[in-house]
Amino acid sequence: MPPIRLRFAPSPTGYLHVGGARTALFNWLLARKTGGVFVLRIEDTDKERSTDAHTQVILDGLSWLGITWDEGPYFQGQYGDRHRADAERLLAEGKAYRCFCTREELEAQRKQTVQGGVDAFRYDRRCHKLSKEEVADRVARGLTSVIRFLMPHEEIAWDDAVHGRISFQGHDLDDLVILRSDGSPIYNLAVVSDDIAMRITHVIRGDDHISNTPKQIALYRALGHPVPVFAHVPMILGSDGKKLSKRHGATAVGDYQDRGMLPLAMRNFLALMGWSPGGDREIMPEQEMIELFSLEGIQKKPAVFDPAKLEWMNGQYLSALPAAELEAPVRRELGRMGVEPGSRDLAPLIDSVKTRSRTILDIAAQVAVRLDPARSTLDPKATQLIAKMGDDFVRNLRLAATALDQVSESDWRPETILAALKASAESNQVKLGDAMQPIRVALTGSTVSEPVNELLAVVGRQVALQRLSTFSPGG
């Protein structure tokens, strides 16, 4: 059997949506699993809304997720001649016809149908009834026309790889326009023409295309070409059960990149939107995901996007990665924050904050504060603690500073620091917690951090002592 051929065909009219990315991912997974070919095709036939910038964002998004394509990107706009030729052929074979109705006329017809209220609007084929001579005459007079497909009134059904058999009746479908009056192709024609030309064998795309499928199948039949396998994957919805959109917050892949998600975590999470490997498998390395993937495992019902679970999964990937591998993205983020760590080795800092972080942003923010405690700001709980402790806060801070001053630079390690703090607390009759928390607050502005002795070690002796001996809640 020749390798199967799949494609992802986004239109560059917006950013790469998580739904689109998920569709691309499924195509990619099946291609990799079967040794098939994954084609990328940019559907830029809508000149009004398509931009090169959007194309670039889509390419970048896919690359970021590690979704690689084998052919393309092809640009649909370059195949206008073929699209036109296909339309002309259907016209010549009597499978399509010229329609001279203006937009205004169509709008009036549509309005009437809607007022009738019993059925959907379908073009009444009045131009199909025109005689050959009449058509020739109108063309000769320079009247503009579109080419409409003559929808056969027969059953159009297919065995969808995720839904099973889906059936439409041709008479419920409209005679769709396939070529605009300016000679440019309409989506459904361009897709079929391209999928045929690119020898696509499997079309994996969103559920929202189910109603396009019978139109496209009719076109395949008219063009005399066997239809590919269709797999319509469920949509991704927002928390309110509605189609995911801007009002749900971040919907573009780039948004999640900006929020400090790891690409592999994002990809893993996306794979689980509408697909399950069966059993309890969730966090999977690439190889396993590819091996386990199958169209049978795809869900029929839409999935609600849950950012909380994404963050959890990101945290899992974060803690599994060695600090060294996190250093590059953390440095990038620090750069965005205007922090310049120089040549300093960030690995120890990353290690000490990793388990309390769910995103690269979390890590970077905490690393920045450890690099320079002056960067910290007091959170509400810290403020509360300061108020509650009163004068003891600064007193205990200075006591700790004095004790820690006795620990030399070469002894500045978590164990010795802890010993010094314990000894100091005991001899000064201060509870350990009351000794520790002020240090944590002074160094991070927060009541939450890694163990205080580790925090001190990571911040460094000089910076820490300076801060502890000068910090005052007032300013």
Added chain:
RNA sequence: GGCCCCAUCGUCUAACGGUUAGGACACCACUCUUUCAAGGUGGUAACACGGGUUCGAUUCCCGUUGGGGCUACCA
């Protein structure tokens, strides 16, 4: 309105006629502990409804209800 798709915890899902309906996120306890996470342990929580088919339905069929998609010279 018409056509089409869908329906298991709040969310992601497992189950492919017989299970105390399993796991994960979130949530709540407990544990660990110098705080918080992480980790560990435990808990709350679901088969939309009504008819069939069957010895037996979450599972198969039909209907109802509820959601969603499409209904352009957009893609």
